[in-house]
Amino acid sequence: xxxxxxxxxxxxxxxxxxxxxxxxxxxxxxxxxxxxxxxxxxxxxxxxxxxxxxxxxxxxxxxxxxxxxxxxxxxxxxxxxxxxxxxxxxxxxxxxxxxxxxxxxxxxxxxxxxxxxxxxxxxxxxxxxxxxxxxxxxxxxxxxxxxxxxxxxxxxxxxxxxxxxxxxxxxxxxxxxxxxxxxxxxxxxxxxxxxxxxxxxxxxxxxxxxxxxxxxxxxxxxxxxxxxxxxxxxxxxxxxxxxxxxxxxxxxxxxxxxxxxxxxxxxxxxxxxxxxxxxxxxxxxxxxxxxxxxxxxxxxxxxxxxxxxxxxxxxxx
Amino acid sequence: xxxxxxxxxxxxxxxxxxxxxxxxxxxxxxxxxxxxxxxxxxxxxxxxxxxxxxxxxxxxxxxxxxxxxxxxxxxxxxxxxxxxxxxxxxxxxxxxxxxxxxxxxxxxxxxxxxxxxxxxxxxxxxxxxxxxxxxxxxxxxxxxxxxxxxxxxxxxxxxxxxxxxxxxxxxxxxxxxxxxxxxxxxxxxxxxxxxxxxxxxxxxxxxxxxxxxxxxxxxxxxxxxxxxxxxxxxxxxxxxxxxxxxxxxxxxxxxxxxxxxxxxxxxxxxxxxxxxxxxxxxxxxxxxxxxxxxxxxxxxxxxxxxxxxxxxxxxxx
Numbered sequence: 001x002x003x004x005x006x007x008x009x010x011x012x013x014x015x016x017x018x019x020x021x022x023x024x025x026x027x028x029x030x031x032x033x034x035x036x037x038x039x040x041x042x043x044x045x046x047x048x049x050x051x052x053x054x055x056x057x058x059x060x061x062x063x064x065x066x067x068x069x070x071x072x073x074x075x076x077x078x079x080x081x082x083x084x085x086x087x088x089x090x091x092x093x094x095x096x097x098x099x100x101x102x103x104x105x106x107x108x109x110x111x112x113x114x115x116x117x118x119x120x121x122x123x124x125x126x127x128x129x130x131x132x133x134x135x136x137x138x139x140x141x142x143x144x145x146x147x148x149x150x151x152x153x154x155x156x157x158x159x160x161x162x163x164x165x166x167x168x169x170x171x172x173x174x175x176x177x178x179x180x181x182x183x184x185x186x187x188x189x190x191x192x193x194x195x196x197x198x199x200x201x202x203x204x205x206x207x208x209x210x211x212x213x214x215x216x217x218x219x220x221x222x223x224x225x226x227x228x229x230x231x232x233x234x235x236x237x238x239x240x241x242x243x244x245x246x247x248x249x250x251x252x253x254x255x256x257x258x259x260x261x262x263x264x265x266x267x268x269x270x271x272x273x274x275x276x277x278x279x280x281x282x283x284x285x286x287x288x289x290x291x292x293x294x295x296x297x298x299x300x301x302x303x304x305x306x307x308x309x310x311x312x313x314x315x316x317x
Numbered sequence: 318x319x320x321x322x323x324x325x326x327x328x329x330x331x332x333x334x335x336x337x338x339x340x341x342x343x344x345x346x347x348x349x350x351x352x353x354x355x356x357x358x359x360x361x362x363x364x365x366x367x368x369x370x371x372x373x374x375x376x377x378x379x380x381x382x383x384x385x386x387x388x389x390x391x392x393x394x395x396x397x398x399x400x401x402x403x404x405x406x407x408x409x410x411x412x413x414x415x416x417x418x419x420x421x422x423x424x425x426x427x428x429x430x431x432x433x434x435x436x437x438x439x440x441x442x443x444x445x446x447x448x449x450x451x452x453x454x455x456x457x458x459x460x461x462x463x464x465x466x467x468x469x470x471x472x473x474x475x476x477x478x479x480x481x482x483x484x485x486x487x488x489x490x491x492x493x494x495x496x497x498x499x500x501x502x503x504x505x506x507x508x509x510x511x512x513x514x515x516x517x518x519x520x521x522x523x524x525x526x527x528x529x530x531x532x533x534x535x536x537x538x539x540x541x542x543x544x545x546x547x548x549x550x551x552x553x554x555x556x557x558x559x560x561x562x563x564x565x566x567x568x569x570x571x572x573x574x575x576x577x578x579x580x581x582x583x584x585x586x587x588x589x590x591x592x593x594x595x596x597x598x599x600x601x602x603x604x605x606x607x608x609x610x611x612x613x614x615x616x617x618x619x620x621x622x623x624x625x626x627x628x629x630x631x632x633x634x
Contacts, residue, residue: 158475165583165598166591197603236604266482266590273583274483274591281482286514287553 004031005148005252006118008111010068011244012040012128013050015085015227019201020127020244021051022216022315025058029252032060033122034114036107038068039077040128040173042089045070047128048102050090056098058216065100068107068132072174074269081169084230091226095219107132112140119146125251126181127153127244129170134177137184144186153247154178155192155278157299158285167276168193171267175276179267182297189298190265191250192278196243199307203228203238212316220315246307256304261289265297321348322465322569323435325428327385328561329357329445330367332402332544336518337444337561338368339533339632342375346569349377350439351431353424355385356394357445357490359406362387364445365419367407373415375533382417385424385449389491391586398486401547408543412536424449429457436463442568443498444470444561446487451494454501461503470564471495472509472595474616475602484593485510488584492593496584499614506615507582508567509595513560516624520545520555529633537632563624573621578606581613 007030011017024032037047048067055063071077086092103110111132115122124147126133133150136143144150154170155178161167171178182188206228210221224240231240249255261284268277280299284290289301324347328334341349354364365384372380388394403409420427428449432439441464443450450467453460461467471487472495478484488495499505523545527538541557548557566572578601585594597616601607606618 158477160475160599160602162600165581165600166594166596234600234603264482268589268591270587270589270591272585272587272589272591273596274585274587274589274594277483277591277594279483279590282477283479283482283551285477286551 004029005123006031006033006121007123007125007251008034008114010036010038010107010124010126010128010132011047011051012038012042013047014041014089014244015091015223016242016244017041017127018054018090018223019220019242019311020248021054022220023245023248023311025060026314026317027252027254029254032063033118034110035063035065036068036110036132037065038107038128038132039070040170041085042080043070043077044068046089050088052098052100052102053095056100057095057219061100064103064110066103066105066107066110069135072129072131073134073176086226091223093219093223108136108139111136112143115143115146120148122147123251124150125248127247129174130177130181131174134180137180144184147186149251150186150188151191151247151251153191153196153243155190157192157194157278157280157282159192159194159197162193164276166274171278172276175267175269179269182265182267189250189260189300190278191247191300195300195302196246197241199242199246200239201242201308205308205312208312208316217315242307242311245311249307249310250300254310255307257300258304259289259301260298262291262298263296264292264294321346322440323348323350323438324440324442324568325351325431327353327355327424327441327443327445327449328364328368329355329359330364331358331406332408332540333559333561334358334444335371335407335540336537336559336628337565338371339537340562340565340628342377343631343634344569344571346571349380350435351427352380352382353385353427353449354382355424355445355449356387357487358402359397360387360394361385363406367405369415369417369419370412373417374412374536378417381420381427383420383422383424383427386452389446389448390451390493395490403543408540410536410540425453425456428453429460432460432463437465439464440568441467442565444564446491447494447498448491451497454497461501464503466568467503467505468508468564468568470508470513470560472507474509474511474595474597474599476509476511476514479510481593483591488595489593492584492586496586499582499584506567506577506617507595508564508617512617512619513563514558516559516563517556518559518625522625522629525629525633534632559624559628562628566624566627567617571627572624574617575621576606576619577615577617579608579613579615581609581611
C-alpha cells in the first residue's frame with residue numbers, strides 16, 4: 001500500500017465541506033496535514049470553529065486549523081449562504097465546542113509552511129473561494145514548485161452556474177483570486193458543477209449515516225437535513241450534491257477520471273453577466289476531447305463511480 | 318394544408334445560409350417574401366450577390382434582396398470568415414451572375430415594409446449577426462407587434478463557442494445588436510450550437526445533392542466541399558454542421574422541438590473573455606427544464622428528427 005498522500009484542505013465549512021472533511025480524516029489514502037479556512041459558505045472564523053468542533057468529534061486532535069482571509073481580493077465577504085448551509089455553516093447544528101484554538105498562523109502561512117515540509121508531495125484541495133490560495137501565490141510565487149497537485153471544487157463549464165446563470169459560488173465569490181490561482185503553473189484540476197451535480201447523496205444514504213454509532217457520522221447526518229431541503233426544489237426531490245467530497249476523493253486518487261481534458265481556462269473577472277464564469281476551451285468536444293497542446297487545467301467532466309459510495313464506505317468504515 | 322408562412326430571411330450568405338435558402342425556396346410550408354443581407358461570413362454586398370445568383374439558379378426571380386449593414390453596431394466588420402466559407406462566402410464557387418439588382422431599400426426598410434404587409438404573420442429568420450434586426454428595432458420599436466416569430470441561429474448556451482471558447486460567431490460579431498434583439502418583446506427562439514452541432518450533413522448527403530439534375534442542388538453540393546473541409550478537424554471526419562438550415566426549418570414549423578425552454582437570456586457585451594456569450598438561465602436543468610415564469614427566449618436544445626433529412630427531401634423534392 002502506498003504512503004498516504006499529504007493533503008492541505010482549504011475550506012469554508014459548510015455542510016458538504018464537512019462531508020469532505022469526514023472523508024479526508026478517515027481515508028487511509030490521505031494524511032490530512034493542515035486545514036485553512038476562508039469566507040464563503042460562512043465566514044473564515046466560523047468555518048474554523050466548525051472545523052475544530054468536527055475534528056474533536058472525530059477524535060482528530062493534531063491537525064492544525066488556520067483562519068484565512070475574511071474578505072476577498074477585490075470585494076468584501078458577502079455574508080455567507082445561510083439559505084444553503086444554515087446560519088452557522090453547518091445547518092444550524094450546535095456542536096460540542098472543541099477546546100482547541102485555531103493555529104496562530106494564517107491559512108496562507110500554514111499552507112506555505114506545509115509546502116516546505118511536504119515538498120513535492122503535498123496535494124492542495126480547495127473547496128471554497130480561492131482567496132487564500134491567491135494570497136499564498138502572491139506571497140511566494142514558488143509555491144507551485146513544491147505542490148504535487150491542486151484540486152478545486154468550483155466553476156461551471158458546460159453547465160449552468162448556481163449563484164448566477166453563468167457562475168458557481170466559489171468562483172463568483174472571488175473571481176480575481178481564481179484567476180490568480182489558475183494562472184499559476186501547477187498540476188491543477190477543476191471539479192465543476194458539470195460533474196458535481198451528477199453526484200448526489202440520497203435519503204437512504206443519510207439514514208445510513210444516522211444509523212451509525214460513530215458520532216461524526218451522526219452529526220453529518222443531522223446537518224444534512226438543512227442541505228437536502230435546500231436542494232429539494234433544485235432537483236425536484238430531497239437530495240443534495242456532493243461538490244466538495246468529489247474534489248477530495250479526486251485529489252486522493254480514489255476515483256477514476258473518465259473525462260478530464262487539460263485545456264486552457266480563463267476566469268471572467270469583468271462586472272458583466274458572466275462575472276465568475278470559468279471559460280474552459282472545450283472546443284475539442286465534437287471530435288472527442290483530448291488534452292490541449294497549449295496546457296491548462298484539467299476539467300473533470302466525468303468519473304468512473306458514484307462518489308457517494310466511496311464517501312460512505314470511508315466514513316462508515 | 319395551411320397557408321404557407323411568410324418569411325423574412327436575414328443572412329450573410331455563406332454556405333449553410335445557401336442551404337437554408339434552398340430549403341426556404343422549396344418548402345411548401347414557406348412563402349419567402351424578402352431577404353436582407355448583413356456582413357458576417359462575407360460582407361453584406363457580397364452576400365446580396367450570392368443570394369441573387371442563387372435565386373436565379375433556382376428560378377426564383379420575384380423575391381426582393383436588400384443589402385443591410387456593412388458594419389456592426391459597436392465594431393467594424395472584421396473581413397469575413399474565408400477559412401469557413403471561402404473568399405466569396407460560397408466556397409470560392411463562381412456562379413452565373415444574375416441580371417437582377419438588389420432592392421433599392423435597405424434591409425431594415427424592407428423588413429419594416431414586410432412587417433406591415435404581412436402584419437401578424439411574418440416570421441423573421443436571422444442567421445447572421447443581428448445588426449439589421451437591432452437597427453430595425455431602433456428605427457421602429459413597434460416592429461415586434463407585427464412579427465409572429467423571431468428565430469435566430471446563434472449563440473452557445475451549454476456548449477463551447479466556436480470563434481472563442483465562450484462565443485459563437487453570429488453573436489460575437491455584433492453582441493450589442495444581439496442584446497437589443499433579445500431585449501425586444503417578441504416570440505423569440507435561439508437555435509444555438511448546443512443543437513446545431515448535433516445536426517450534420519454527411520458525404521452521402523452531399524453526393525445525393527450532386528447527383529440531382531436540379532442546378533440549385535448541384536451548386537450547393539459543389540460549395541459544400543469547402544465547408545466540409547473546414548469541419549474535418551472539428552468533427553474528426555469530413556462533414557459539416559447544419560446551423561442555418563435548422564433555424565429555417567424550426568421557423569417554418571417543420572420540425573418538432575423536444576426541448577426548448579423559454580428562459581431569461583442575456584448577451585455578454587463586455588470586452589472580457591465571455592464577450593458575445595449567450596447567458597441563458599438554464600438553472601432549471603437539474604429538475605427538468607420548463608418555461609421560466611420570468612419569460613425570455615426559447616432556447617432550442619433538442620429537436621425530434623435529423624434536420625438533414627428534411628433539408629434534402631425539400632430541396633430534392
